[in-house]
Amino acid sequence: xxxEIVYNRISMLRAERGIxxxxxxTALGVHYQTVGYLERGEYxxxxxxxxxIAEYFEVPVEVVFSLTPxxxxxxxxxx
Amino acid sequence: MRRWIDRRVRERVALIENSPARRxxxxxxxxxxxxxxxxxxxxxxxxxxxVIVRFAPSDLARNVYLSMFALAVAVLVPVYGWLTLAxxxxxxxxxxxxxxxxxxxxxxxxxxxxxxxxxxxxxLVVLAGLWSTGGRLTLDVPTALLxxxxxxxxxxHYTLPLLLEGWRLPDPPPDEDD
Numbered sequence: 085x086x087x088e089i090v091y092n093r094i095s096m097l098r099a100e101r102g103i104x105x106x107x108x109x110t111a112l113g114v115h116y117q118t119v120g121y122l123e124r125g126e127y128x129x130x131x132x133x134x135x136x137i138a139e140y141f142e143v144p145v146e147v148v149f150s151l152t153p154x155x156x157x158x159x160x161x162x163x
Numbered sequence: 164m165r166r167w168i169d170r171r172v173r174e175r176v177a178l179i180e181n182s183p184a185r186r187x188x189x190x191x192x193x194x195x196x197x198x199x200x201x202x203x204x205x206x207x208x209x210x211x212x213x214v215i216v217r218f219a220p221s222d223l224a225r226n227v228y229l230s231m232f233a234l235a236v237a238v239l240v241p242v243y244g245w246l247t248l249a250x251x252x253x254x255x256x257x258x259x260x261x262x263x264x265x266x267x268x269x270x271x272x273x274x275x276x277x278x279x280x281x282x283x284x285x286x287l288v289v290l291a292g293l294w295s296t297g298g299r300l301t302l303d304v305p306t307a308l309l310x311x312x313x314x315x316x317x318x319x320h321y322t323l324p325l326l327l328e329g330w331r332l333p334d335p336p337p338d339e340d341d
Contacts, residue, residue, distance in 0.1 A: 105336075114262035117251070120336025127264050 090128040091150045094119065097141045111140055172260050179252045188249035191334045197242050197249065198329040201322060204238035207231050208315045212308065219305035228311065235318075243322060246329045254324040268328060275331075276323035283319060 098108055098119075105123075109116035112133065121127035122137075129137065129149075138145040179185065188194055211231040218224035247255055253268045261269060295302050 115251070115265060116338075117335050118262050118264045121264060121333075124336055126333060130263050133263060 088128065089125060089151075090134075091125065091153050092122060093148055093154055094137065095123040097143070097148065098123075101141070108140070112136055172257060175252065176256060176260060179248055182248050184245060185248040185251075188245045189335055191332070194246065194249045194329050194332065197246050198326050200238055201242040201246065201326050201329075204235040204242065205315075205319055205322065205326075207235040207238075208311075208318055211235070212311055212315060215305060215308050215311060219307040224305075224307070232311070232314075239318065239322065243325060246325050250325065250328045250332060254328050268332070269324075271331070272324040272328040275327045276320075279323055279327070280320055 094108075098105070105119045106116045109119045112119070114133070118127065122129060134145055134149055138148050141148060188197060208231070211228045214227050214231065215224055218227070250268075251265070253261065253265050254272050256265075258266050258269060291302060292300070
């Protein structure tokens, strides 16, 4: 396997909904630094945690996680 | 008993989280300085064994070894405490109180320390083999060596996971209130 990077949109979803890192960590039952490491892409979650994060934000898991980088806002379409 | 342990662990976690000293040592550079100091203290402990082998039994060996031991302990005790704070107690808190990332960190630290301890023991075996005379596989060592050797092995075994974790951890994400 060439790369095991899992990209995610946790920080975007969190900012969008005004949720602090500590609140998210408490809801997920993890240490708040774990949320920070996830957001920085320095930790890839287990399938269980990934599903719980998606469930928390009420979105499908592929909205939060991807094996390829997410397109930057405003970079698609060019209109 | 279970509730008592649970309360004690939670108190320790809260102590680690709220300690003002944690912020000083949590950055990688300062943390690695602590690891270097701790590693040096362990080396002093091992060097003390050489003093015993070479000069015991004598007052010189006793005084030099005790001085080295005191120096190592004076360094190791605070280093151990500060590194525990800096690593959020990942190597000392029971796994069931950690999240999945922390459990992974703990496992990596213990696996790495196990490998290193194996290397240390293998080196000891080789040295003992080289040191034994005439292929008889027997050694003449001062009995004064036994307790310090056990202590040094214990200190090495006990501190290596923390030293490895302190060296390896990346800089933590900044707290939101920073």
